[in-house]
Amino acid sequence: MDFKNRDIISIRDFSKDEILHILETSKKIESKPDPELLKNKIMASLFFEPSTRTRMSFESAMRRLGGNVIGFDDPNTTSLKKGETLWDTIKMAESYSDVIVIRSPIEGASRLAAEAAKVPVINAGDGANQHPTQTLLDLYTILKEKKTLENLNVGFLGDLKYGRAVHSLAIALSHFNARMFFISPKALKMPDSYLEELEQKGIWYREEEDLFKVSRELDILYATRIQKERFPDPLEYKKYAGVYRLDRKLLDHIKPGLRILHPLPRVDEIHPELDDTKHAVYFEQAKNGIPVRQTILALVLGG
C-alpha cells in the first residue's frame, strides 16, 4: 500500500484496508518511534482558524520524528487579510515545505488546497465537514482498548447534528459492522443523510433519547459536547445537558468493558469523578493523536 504523496482529506477517501494499514503502522511507530525518520523534512502548518490542540499535536508529531515546522495559526497576521486567495497561499507554502497541514473554517478548503499543491496536504479540519486525523485517532483508541474494530456496539452521545467527529467516525465504523446507538435529544439527532448512508451500507442503528435505555449494550460510548447556542429554548438545553452529564451513576448501567471516548475539550459532559475509572480513555485518546499523526506524516512523506 503506497501512501506516498497522497492527500489526507476525508475519511471517505479510505478503504477499510487502508484504514487498517494506517492503524497498524501507528502501532509500530508508537512502540518504536524513530526520532530521525523525517529529518530534513518541513511541515507547513496553515491554520486559518485558531486551534490549540490539533495544531500542537501535529507540531509535536512532526518534531518528534526529527522534522521542522513552519506556518501560522492566526489568519489575521497573514496576507490573507489583504485578499490573497487560498490558492495563492498554498502555492507559496508548497515551495517552502514537503507537506502541508491545513485547518480552515470553510468547508471544502482542504480539498481545494490539495488540488493546488504538488506536495501532500493533510486536512486538520474544514469547518463542519471533515477532520480525518481525529477519526483515525478515535479508531486507533478503540482498537487499542478493544483489540478489534469488528462488531462493536458503539453509542454516540450528545450533539449528533453538528458534531463532525461523530459523523466521520460513524462512516468509518461502517466498514467494521458496528451496531450504532445514536443518543441525543430530537433537536440534535443524527442527520437523515447520514442515517440513509448507513442504511445503504446495511448498518444496524437505533436512535434513542434516554442513555440508560441502551447503555448496558455498549462497548464504546463516544460523548460529545452539547452547545447551549444550538438550542432555541434555554429550558430545553438544561433538560438535555443535565441528562447527558456522565457521572458515577452511569456505572450502574454499563457493561464492565465499556470505554468512554470524548474528542475534548469537555465542558461538563463528563464529571471528573469518572476520570480515574478504567472506563475513561479520553486522555489516552488525545495522546494517541501523536503516533497516528506521526504515521500519517511519515506515510505521505514516504519516510
Add this chain to the structure above:
Amino acid sequence: MKGKTFKISAIKEGTVIDHISADHTFKVVDILNLKGFDNVVTVGMNLESKKLGKKGLIKIGGRHLTKEEVDMIAIIAPKAKINIIKDYNVKDKFRVKIPNVIHNIIKCANTNCVTNVYKVPTKFHVLKGDPLKIRCHYCERLMDIEEVEMV
C-alpha cells in the same frame, strides 16, 4: 384535443424534450434560457403519460442542444427523452444520461462551501440519478433535486 394542440406546434427543425417529470418542466425552461429565445417554443405541462402519470414536454424550434444542456436536463429530468426533429420528422431520439461527475453547472447549496466563498468551479459526484442524489466534491454536502440551482 391533445393531438390537435400538437399539430399546431409542429416544428420543421429543432428539438422536442419529452417525458419531463411534470413538476420540473419550468426548471428545464429556465436552464435552457428559453424566455429570451425568439423562435417557436411550446411548453406542455401535466400532459398524460403512461410512464410518469403526468409529464411535461417542450418543443423548441430551430435549436439543437449542446452536451452540457443535455446533461443539465438529465439532472433535472432524469427520464427525459430528446427528439431531434429534421424536416418535420423525428430524426434521432435518445434518453438523457446523467454523467458520473457534474462539472460547473450546479451551485453548491452550502453557503460556507469553498466553491461559494472563492468562486471556484463546482464539481459534484452523482450517487444516484433518479431521484437525484449528488455529493459536493469539496464540502461533501449531499444534495437532492429540490436544492439544485444552476450557476
